[in-house]
Amino acid sequence: MTTNHILTVENLTTRFQTPDGEVEAVNNVNFHIDPGETLGVVGESGSGKTQIFLSLMGLLAKNGASTGSVRYKDKEILNLQPRELNKIRGVSMSMIFQDPMTSLNPFLKISRQMTEVLVEHRGMSESDALARAITMLDRVGIPGAAQRVHMYPHEFSGGMRQRVMIAMALLCDPEVLIADEPTTALDVTVQAQILDLLRDLQTDFNTATVMITHDLGVVAGLCDRVMVMYGGRVVETGSVRDIYYDSHHPYTEGLLKSMPRIDRADEESLFAIPGQPPNLQNLPKGCAYQERCEYVFDRCCAERPLLREFGNGRASACFREDDK
Template sequence: MAIAANDADTKVLSVENLDTRFATPDGEVHAVSSVSFDIAKGESVGVVGESGSGKTQIFMSIMGLLAKNGHSTGSARYRGKEILGLPARELNKIRGVTMSMIFQDSMTSLNPYLRISKQMTEVLVEHKGMNETQARARGIDMLDRVGIPGAKARFDLHPHEFSGGMRQRVMIAMALLCEPDLLIADEPTTALDVTIQAQILDLMGDLKRDFGTAIIMITHDLGVVAGLCDRVMVMYAGRVVEKGDVRDIFYRPQHPYSQGLLGSMPRLDKAGESELSTIPGQPPNLQALPPGCAYQERCPYVFDTCRSAEPALRFVDERREKACHLDTLPAPGTARQSETLGVS
C-alpha cells in the first residue's frame, strides 16, 4: 500500500508495486522490488539508502530511461495517467516539460560541445513553441533565478566554462524552464562544497514555495533530507524498509537500517560524547539475496524469524510503515537478546 500524499486530489505522481529487473550474463538482478509511494503538489519526498539500493532505478524506470536489459512492471500514474511503459514519443510530451529530472553528474549530463544557450533554448522552442528571441529571454531569466551571476554574459558559454556549482544550477534551470509539476533530483549536491550545497537546498526550498513544485530528492545524505523534505523513504537492497514523516523517522526510527544510517551521521551537538558508529558488512548481492530479511547479516537485533521469513511492509502508525519483524526497535547499543524483543 502506498503511503498517501497529504491530499489525494493533489497527487502529482502515484507509484504502485514497481518492480525493476535487469538481465545480465551472470543472472537476473532484482534492482527494485514492490515499491509504492505518492507525492503531492508542493511536497518533497527524500529517497535515501546506500549506493546500489535501487534509489535511482525507481525513477529511471518511471522516466523510461532504463538500460536496454532492464524491464519494469507495476504502475506509475502521473496526474492520473499511466506512464510506465509508454512509448518514447508519448513520454517526451512529459519528460523535461511537466516532469523533469536533474541527474547526478552535471558535467556528463550537459552536452560539452553545445553552448548553454543552445541546450536551454531548444527545449522551449520544441515544447513551448517559442521563437529564438523569446527562448533566449526566458533562458537568461531562469539562470538569473537560480543565482547564476552575470547570467546574460554567461548564457553563450560552454559547460566547461562554469564551475561545478554553477553547472548544477544550470541543470536545475534547464529542469525548470517549462515550470514542471514534478522535479526529480538525483544527488544534486554531490561533490559540491558545503556553501554551494546550502545554496542549492535553499533554491529548491524556494521552488516549493514559489512554484508549488513537487520535489523528489534522491540522496545518501540524511542532512539534505532533514533540510528540505517532508517525508522520507528508506531503501535497502531494492526494497523500501521504512517510510514516513521526516521528523518521525529522524527522532524515532523504527527499522534497524534507518537507525544505523542515523547513527553513522556526524553530529556537532553530540561531539565528543561517543564514537561514530558504523553499519558492519556490505549490502547483499541483488542476484542472490538471502532468504528472509535482506538486512539480516548486518542487523544487531537479528533472530531466527529474520533468517526464514521476509518481513512485509506494514503500518506501525497512521503515517509510518516499516518492513521489520520487530514490533519495537530497541535503543542503539542494545545487546542481541531475542527473548527481550517484541516480535510479530
C-alpha cells in the same frame, strides 16, 4: 479513481538482465507525491533509489525492464513509447543529476541546450525561448545571465553548472522535480547555496520535489517525508520527524547512529553497521538486512518481512514491529 497525488507509483519492480543472471534492482515499490511536497529517498549505493526514478522517466539501461504502475495525475506513464513520454518528461516532470558536467552537452552552448526544450515542447520562437532561458538563469542566481547563456558548459564552475541544470529542469514549470544527489559532487558552502535555491524555488513554484540522496543531513533540512531503501526495497517510510526521532527499522536506526555529528563532541568510537551492503544478485532468504541487524531472530532468516503500515503514513518492514 481520483486523488490529488501528482505521482502515484504502485508495485514498481525493475529487473536487469545481466550475464550473471537477473538482478532485481527495485522490488515492489509503492509511494505517491503530492503537489508542493518534498520526498527524500535515502539509501546506500545499490539500494535501488536512483533506478526507481530512471524507470519512471523511461531512462533505464537497455537491459532493464519495469513492471507495475506509475501514474502522473491519472495517466499511466510506465513503459510508454518515447514519443508519448516526451510530452511529460522534461515538461511536467524533470530530473537533475549528480554530475552536472556529464549531463550537459559539452559541444553546445548553454543557450542552445536551454532553448531546445522550449522550442520543442512549448512551440516558442527562438528569441522568446532565449529570453525565458535568461530569466531562468537569473532566477537560479547566475550573475550576468544574459552574457553567460552564450557560454559552453566547461566555462562554468561545478556549482554554477548545477544551477544551469536546475534552471534547465525548471524551464517548462514542471510539477515534479526529481533531484538525484544534486549536491554530492559540490563543496559544502556551494551545497548550502544550492539547497537554499531548491527551497526557495519550491516556495515560489510549488513544485513537488524528490530528493534522492545518501546524506541524512540534507534530508533533515529539506524534506517533508522520507522513504528509506535497502536492497531494492522500501524498508521504512514516514514524516521526516518520525524517521529521525522515532525510527522503527533497524537499518534506519543504524544509519542515523553511524553518522558522525558536527554538532556533537563524542569521544567514543562511532556506531558502525557491521558487514557489507547486500549483493542484489544473491539476496538471502528472508530479510535482506538480517546479516547486519543487531536484533535478528529466527523468523528474519526464514521469511521476508513486508512493509506494514501503522497509521499516519508510517510503515516499516520489520518483524520486530509485530511485538510492539
